[in-house]
Amino acid sequence: MNGFRDKKDEKCKMNAWKRYGMIFMAGLLITGSAAGAGAFLYKGNVQAEEKQEVSLNIADRDVEEETQEDAEEETEAQTEQPKKSFNKIENVETGDTAIVTTDVSDIVENCMPSIVAIDTKGVEEVQMYYYGTQKYEVKGAGSGIIVAQNDDELLIATNSHVVVNATEMSVCFTVDAEDPADLVVPAKIKGMDKGYELAVLAVKLEDIPDEVRSQLKIASLGSSEKTKVGEAAIAIGNALGYGQSVTSGIISAKDREVTIDNFSKELFVTDASINFGNSGGALLNAKGQVIGINVAKEAGDGSEGMGYSIPIDTAIPVLENLINKETRDLKSNAERGYLGATVVDVSSDAKELYSMPEGAFVYEVSEDSAAEKAGIKKGDVITKFDGDTITDKDELIDKISYFAVGETVTLEVQTANNGEYVSREVEVTLQEGVGVQTEAEEEQGADDQNNNDNDIPQNEEIPEFNFPGLEGFMFGNGENGIF
Template sequence: MENQYTYYTPEQDENNQNAGGPDLKEPHKKNKKGTPKWVKTACLGLVFGLVASAAFQTSNIVAGKIIGTSDSAKKAKQTATVDSTKLTTSADSKVASDIADIAKNTMPSVVSITNMSVQQVQNFFGGVQEQKSESVGSGIIIGQNDTELLIVTNNHVVEGNDTLTVSFIDEESVEANVKGTNAAKDLAVVAVKLSDIKDSTMDAIAVATLGDSTQIQVGEPAIAIGNALGYGQSVTTGIISATNRELNGFDGKLIQTDAAINPGNSGGALLNAKGEVIGINSAKVATDTVEGMGYAIPISDASDIITNLMNQKTKTKVAENERGYIGIQGVDVTADSAEMYNMPTGVYVSEVISGGAAQKAGISKGAVITGLDGTEINSMSTLQEQLQYYKAGEKVTLTVQTPGKNGEYEKNDVEVTLGTNAQ
């Protein structure tokens, strides 16, 4: 199944592989026609105004205002003549904008997330070597407890990490840890210790205000904020293009928007016209034939899952030689397989290792593992991702579904004491 999620890594700029992204090296095209037409028109209008003013100065007040020939109290400084033309620049170039106000108020609640991982790759000589990889995404500050600042993002932003770094609006960066993940819904919550955050940063950041995504309507304004291309926070605008969209590889309905969702925006905020978070930017359709189709997870659909993830124990990876093992061999039960064979989505236990933790806990071949300590398990990769936070000898609660007499699967929670890799 093709992965619809969009990732961004700095190496893509070097290899010019960021298809669909802006070409930052393209030079600006020169205007081959010399003086722009609007400048010529303005100058002709100015000459006409001067002549008209001379003839009708006492009666044509409107013309006098245009060229600066009205009374001294309203007269503007003359900055252009026929012989010497100058550009006039306003002393105050600020333009009031609702979007600007929303961005100003909301950007302190959006963060950048850098995922550093180590991957095993095959080298030129056929051997395997470790290679460091860096990817970036975004996150939204959603609350805090007594010791931690809590940030929601996409699961694909944080999966496979060796270290996570969160950067705030004031460009201060701190290390973060995974609080909880839900791969099927592509959601994750990460935590930053309050003790690691400077007081000045705490003054600069804010907790986002969540909206009600069930009330959004097609055609209403949408604003996306995130760490696009890893360059830092940026803002794009558009409308809600559609609701209740389905996308291959995602379990649930999505909001569609034409606000640009660029690589690095994943995990960032989709806002309504009030500046409330209505969605978590998750994916875009990235092909040469598609333009303006980005997707976000509706915040109202995700709220219960986020609450569950916020209340999980913060996870810290353990050394590989200390990690605990269940003692099984498993096969993914995908959504398609689950529908075809009337099975739950998860990990089908194809073999139980003799003397391993699963056998000791009474788990048998044919069972389907669907959860671990409250985290939904939908694949072997998700199960392995979670087990890297547990040491051998620790106890975990596995949610296991086994086929009953009538063919329906029965759910049970089984306490398992993790074993070593040798078991």
């Protein structure tokens, strides 16, 4: 497995005290770490399948809820059997003491082959007081859920913050293997949507030994809409990077609005413990169905037992889009395409004051560039790239770096019109960069191409920008994204 066999003495034990999370807002910690074929989601073990259009392994939502009478009959039947079944969580009273115990072992045993641990490596640039900036390797840990398979790949859902800055990723499966090294395989980012805090990783099927592959399962996706407050909740994930652990509790609240930087969604609240490394892991109901993807925990003073999970009904349409994307490799500066534009971030004050959409603000469009030919204008806001939501300039620049010169990509652009923003789609054929270095020059430490599209320095203060409705307003923080 090219570089992963040296882990033979480890069984997916991740480095626990490196970088598991990142602060999204005061009192909220992300619980993980930063760092083109159709897919088919099906019930059962991971096996070879003919190429099919994407579908999700969604549990039947049209089945009527069982009546109280049916439930009582089922309970009586189970009581008569010598061996108890724990397909549902049972509360067992012992004598007069009424001690309550919860056994979820059967659920966990059935679902664990669908859960993976994620290990990441990346490079972080740190500003030094006297010596400029220095780069350091950082490691992180997170969790993932096996949600799909196509002809060549196994597809794993996780949080975007787990892998967003990672340069190298591996996943560790939670099944038995004679050689523990067989459980660890390399992975690539297939797609990411930071606006929803979701990403999909791809693992080549050929990298998974048959012994391991035969035990893996595709997770069954339940219904978060039908989930009720007070229902049982089971969280499985790579807590603290030590490997999979299980906690249980209840759904404490639904539709709780949570805002963390550019991520703002209605989430589940659960008192099942969500710890660093749990990001991207599963929140299950009593049937073993995934009802949420764990994303954050409350870490402020006075808070206890408040974990947050993305409802699966919110995640499903995003995942359906991501699992169908082409798995791409990061392009070198000489290979990657460019728009021929400069983008900046828009401050939260500007967004609120002028009702501006979230995205990458077009500060400059080069003459005769790909952007100009596509009709992108100074003052537009790019909100989607290749179907993925764009929340800031860094996300746009990151996504375009996976596309080659000459490729045509669909962008969603919003333009100010009489105080309102109007959305439209444009097709852009990516151009070559201006003054692009060769790969040899890059290896010798040449400046990054992001500084070469025009004469605006990367850290120059952004001057006032005037266009109807935004006269004299300052944008960004002095960090331009030129590409």
